[in-house]
Amino acid sequence: MSDNILEEIFIKRSQQKRKTSPLNYKERLFILTQEKIAYYDFDSDKGKRKGLRGSVDLEKIKCVETVQPEPNAPQERMYAFQIIYDEGPLYIFAKTESIRAQWIKQLKKMVRFNRDLMQKYHPCFWVDGIWLCCQQEVKQAMGCKVLDGKNGFTSQQSQRRGSRKPLPPTPTEEKPGRPLPPQPPEQPPPSTGMTVTAEYNYTPMTPQDLELRKDEEYTILEMCDANWWRARDKYGNEGYIPSNYVVEAEKGLEKFDWYCKNTNRSQAETLLKTENKDGGFLVRDSSKAGKYTVSLFSKGGGETGGSCRHYNICTTSQGQFYLAEKHNFSTIPELINYHQHNAAGMVSRLKYIVSNRVRPPSIAGLGYGVWEIDPLYLTFIKELGTGQFGVVKYGKWQGKHDVAIKMIKEGSMSEDDFIEEAKIMMKLCHQNLVQLYGVCTKQRPIYIVTEFLSNGCLLTYLKEGLKQHPTNVQLLEMCKDVSEGMAYLESQQYIHRDLAARNCLVDGNGTVKVTDFGLSRYVLDDEYTSSAGSKFPVRWSPPEVLLYCKFSSKSDIWAYGVLMWEVYTLGRLPYERLNNTEIVDQVSRGLRLYRPQLANEKVYSIMSSCWLEKAEERPTFQELASNVQDLLYELQ
Template sequence: MRKHFYPQEVEKIQLTRRHSYRESLGSLGGFPRDLVVLTSDLGLSMVWNKLWSRAPGMGCVFCKKLEPGAKEDGGLEGDFRNYGAADRYGPDPTQSRPASSFSHIPNYNSFSPQPASPAFLDAGTIRGISGIGVTMFIALYDYEARTEDDLTFTKGEKFHILNNTEGDWWEARSLSSGHTGYIPSNYVAPVDSIQAEEWYFGKIGRKDAERQLLSPGNSRGAFLIRESETTKGAYSLSIRDWDQTRGDHVKHYKIRKLDTGGYYITTRAQFDTVQELVQHYLEVNDGLCHLLTAACTTMKPQTLGLAKDAWEISRSSITLEHRLGTGCFGDVWLGTWNGSTKVAVKTLKPGTMSPKAFLAEAQIMKLLRHDKLVQLYAVVSEEPIYIVTEFMCHGSLLEFLKGPEGHVLKLPHLVDMAAQVAEGMAYMERMNYIHRDLRAANILVGERLVCKIADFGLARLIEDDEYNPQQGTKFPIKWTAPEAALFCRFTIKSDVWSFGILITELITKGRVPYPGMNNREVLEQVEHGYHMPCPPGCPASLYEVMEQTWRLDPEERPTFEYLQSFLEDYFTSTEPQYQPGDDT
């Protein structure tokens, strides 16, 4: 149960096009001092402040210096909602599932119905589990033990689950070796379940299915099956195809469910299980665009954390191997944890932020889990602070765009990268979390041009006079919405503004926004409605959406959900998204 306490009226300022931002500030009266959200399920207390102050000629200075006794600003726009979305490879949608909650993962040892989704996971996140009362699981991937408490295992190895009530790492006994230890829960699935099939990709979207099937290693006839985005209890079959007109592309077919429990693509060919349907189309195309040839290749997923209870780690467990980059507040290193696991390590200069405030924010950040967010693995909470995350092989999007690989990227690749960022931000939008520093430098690129959002929420914690829009040189003015720069009013809508600037970085291959203008000129111009002109090579329809993200009234800017949909479908042809089965 959540309880909300509003000490004063939640908002007394209206920013509209009829009033300039400075006029609005002048009319500012009382405002909420603290917004406390108590979530008993999580055992967390999160406090927000709305701190405002005036500066000559600028309307508002950035609120980094706290008043005596004031509490620190929070990173969430609101509280986490209990969406309880299924895992990426979530439970079989044909099974009935109780409403999700913030409780732990289902306890398969107790045989009592419990929620089937780990807390805070969203669609497209991890390969998961299903089945109440199931204790026999099979490995989906190879895994090399990282600690003496882990089990090393190979794909196909079977386990008896002894305890899965303590988070993302389960205690299990290997049936082949007899050894007992911890295993990552997203590396296994119930034996003989659809989740254990190589071709089952669970709850991923149509666009993500296309990305994966068109990636290297797949040929014509490669396929996957996923949960239907539109029909509960149904599935979709996605197949890689080729023709002279379109070249390599992907076609999608709906797998419908019969009232009697069977499945079909065409009414003349019906099957008791999805597995039987797949086997049929492996032998004959029977109206499909191509015979099914092989399951889509997939990359081994990141584990959920480095190991069991590996959150606040010792500095000695990290080996810094070589520096990947240097920023205003610290360095980024390629490192190794515990001599076994490659990681990225952000080292912060002492005094950059309060260790106590950072640790509190990190406790929230680690709950954000999505394929398009860089996973926070662990922290060293004493100064100098270490932030340990998954390693992304191509580094920042900004440097990637400037390099030789980025130079050859065409518009479809650039739009797809923007769509991936929008997907990650749409997740943060649903979770009511604000990034505050969204730009190409804070997007990381991995294998297969996968883009993930990094450094979300950290900007709020920086304690540096230079990180100030009025005087400082370190503050990213050119990416910041005017209400955020002038009034410190950061919301998901100010992130939308920043996303529009990020698109210009993509189109121009890393050019600094507002070329020829300094920060003060930018701040003055955008306050009066100035927009960057359409970049060379940018289609008018894409620029129109960029202009929508730069509307002065934050409420008139589009949502990230809309931006994701627009960008994912930007190059979609007029043919149907789903192919009809033959003779249906």
Template sequence: MYPRAILKDTLYKKSQQKRRTSPCNYKERIFVLNTQDLTYFENRPGKKPTQKGCIELSHIKCVEIVRSDVPIPCNYKYPFQVAHDSYYLYVFAPNNDCRLKWVRALKEATQCNTLFMKYHPDFWGEGKWRCCHQTDKLATGCSEYYPNGAKPLPPTPDPKHRYIDSEERIVVALRNFNPEEDSDLPLHKDEEYVVVDSSEPNWWTVRDKNGNVGPVPCIYIAEKMSNNIDKFEWYNKDMTRTEAEELLMRENKDGGFMVRDSRHAGVYTVSIFTRASGSDGEKYPLVKHYQIKETEGENVKYYLAEKYVFSSIPELIRYHQHNSAGLITRLRHCVSRNIQYSSRINELSSEKWEIYSEELILSEELGSGQFGLVWKGCWHEKQVAVKTVREGFMSEEEFKEEAHIMMKLSHTKLVQLYGVVTQRSPMYLVFEFMEYGCLTDFLRAKKGCLSQEVLLAMCLDVSEGMAYLESSNFIHRDLAARNCLVSKDHVVKISDFGMTRFVLDDQYTSSFGTKFPVRWSSPEVIRFGKYSSKSDVWSFGVLIWEVYSEGRMPYDNRSNSEVVETLSAGLRLLRPRLCPQSVYELMQWSWKEKPDDRPSFALLLHELACLDQDP
């Protein structure tokens, strides 16, 4: 009797590179999972498929999704891995649903395999594991693998040391999290969880109120804070107003801030330095002082701007580090008489991200923007784009801000950051090289040559990247065709994250006087400086218009002030000649006056994907 087939699909496989000198390639194979083994075949049209490999299920030690930020060179972009014997088989699925279907089926088929192991969550490449940088291909993995999703309890503590550290770390869920993997723990907004393991930089293991344990993404949680502020580096005890102003002026960092004691006992003040000039009549640079106020009643809360109240002062500070929300600028850089180096700078120059300048060869200038220059370069025999700050146009701290954001983001439709050069001035950001450059220029150069399928695929690429940003609590704030790049395979990726912000409540209010791109901006941004994922949706509607207009400037016959008048009158951009009515309806949906009436990126991605599948 033949073994029963469980799953069958056409997927891609990567060569296992059993020898260091083996070439890396990607081949389409028919994969068949049955009750005894995992087999893959080469499809030969008109002939019987040829078996190219077979793995007995009893030999499989690990099946997991591959978490990686490297570009995927084959057509299928969703990798998972099957570890067996001493090898890793990397398989690539066409979409995430297909990948999850295979991972779950393989885990279920191998659940009786009792061997636990550590595995590598990222790829092997260029002579080392990308996740842990070990250079031995047979090196023990760096992450624990638990096939049934239930991690074993930690060893019982030694009674002698049981009460040495009795303080539990509590985190609060910032939003709901629905896991894609069985081993991950779901999160419910505002509920509390106990931290079990925080050694992984991006995923912490926590315990919920029912005793369930599992990993959760760090960007979805925040530590519950008490009102004890003595331990925070931003608190400057016994510092006077004059001393604070002198220190902040000397540091000269836009958004530099500290919390200090006010003249009244038990009251605290936030002092902020800004260089940005506005039209409010004040002289710049200056230091502004905001008293932390308390609400009345038993359940005391704290605020700087009345709409934004918090249970503790640390929570208030953490919020305003991401959102100015009524302040002259957001709290960007902690300043203290005890701090010599910013932790953000230390993170930038960490071993994982630092590239030595002698490894880079710059060849030609690709372009220049308002703030920086972009060069074509070579790094480890790989073409790269090197971005550097233009002296006098952008502070190095703002430049580091963009690098810091890019380190948190990883998606196939976002331009990938390879690393940074911090040990020289000016600092470099090293990105993947996109052969066809800016989307606007590409559309204009190919005018009349791009099919409807290609135009729609470009919009799909951008919506996929923006859906990822939306799900990760990031707002781009400068989405436009000029800030997207095109690869040699005509894949469009989002770039230029200089204005991107991480938000805790899907809302960001810019500082007074902040510049913004009027032609891509929603009414609430123009009137109030209020950004959200829904203001990004408005900008995406304009980007779709740019794509189907083959690179035309939006409202090209109007000035910025006339654009504002046009929007205030309820008028919108007209349907481009090449644009199908169904796509124009999505644009109009993106341009609804009220943000809540606009779709999410997840919904836009779904609608565009349905259009892509229509005959």
């Protein structure tokens, strides 16, 4: 046919939709058109196409990549490639490398504008209930290898869909009026054999772990897991270490105590005011990716109790750094050293280092490879509340590590499915996600053990926990935290399904973290899982969920807009005067939440962008995070 783009006879592997299904390999005629890739029975003697055996719509394709051949594979199965779509991987074997390359190139070109393109994939086959590359036992498990860009087409994709419109910068005394740079691409992981320096002490939790001593150097031997690396210390001891506890030696600012990574403006001010030293300072990440800010506490200027000033570190056209004009330096450490001795236009010189290095970041699990936790090592201290699945308690693991323990009441959860998923969820690790440490499944009720956050639920924190009226910066920082946690989930092809202020927690520093992501899939309560049920999150759901129960990352975007509204109303109930039936009717007709009094037009425009009727027109979380960052940069 004239509309056929490519046509070839390939060997197709059966999709093995059940673990017990036997594998088979059959020749099929594959035809690629503008809309789909289809495969047919083929009469090799007569050279004729026979009946259609299956097809995949191109718009549903998430990834096209090569597959490493299995050990001892016959010659006809050496040039495999995979097409990933909703139903899993379709494995195809080409006769030659050049034919395989031709098809992959053409397919990638045709799907480059698809939504939900993957960022990670499995380079090896799924065989008999296991991924050969990473040994994961769940077919839907996220990939273990990062793709180069989004299937190789990131830049074109952003041009086609239209990049977000940056918010116009408002000049302030703290930053120059120059265009803001684009967000830098994700850095590739460091190589094995490199030397790293420990930023924090780490006490081994399992016999496989290796002790870390702050500021000592270690050699990385293996990076088989994104969150845990195998390392050797200077005494020759080997074991696993949390990857976010170390930094590459002689690289970056992490080795300096004055650098407070992942600290926002409000947290910096709290640290400096608590220290209460004239000239106390720290350097933190700016809200604009790749930029840095010096936060300085001064008791001068006549303000009672002192005040905090924030100075953005600027860059000349030659790449030099400066805080004050005419005082340029090749590196940020040289700049800080100079201003430790000279105020040069600031309210004070940098006299005292204030650091947040006391508190290490969360780790993915309680030791390498640990996901099943012995309940004998748990101590229950107090009840925190009752959730959808049962009672939640604060406790200790091994008597010293703070944890939250969800005690799952029987009959509330599809337990076997969740236990399989928990192995994957433990690998999700981000500073704005509540870390899953493990599960206790050998008894009933089962326990879910997570990171403990001392300030509790965001909804309660908004209503009762704020010690004083929040500033615009504080409110926007809360939204930024959630957007960055959700952008990470989005990058891992993870849908939350129940995003709301009640499903976010706040740590002792005021950082907001998203929790309970994906758990709603395992609820067995019809009132909760049906859009007609009284427990269904109607007030946070878009029309496509209310009418058709169609969940996606775009339905999470809608819920994020409602969460922003909760933040800016300090915890009010969305559509508080309407019941669920009225909400379904009126939201479907175009009703949207009003602008909160604390939200200016720019903030409300971000909320409103989440509530577009057509799901595909809503922004991504990465775009939302960037827009919130831009607005926060203006306020700084």
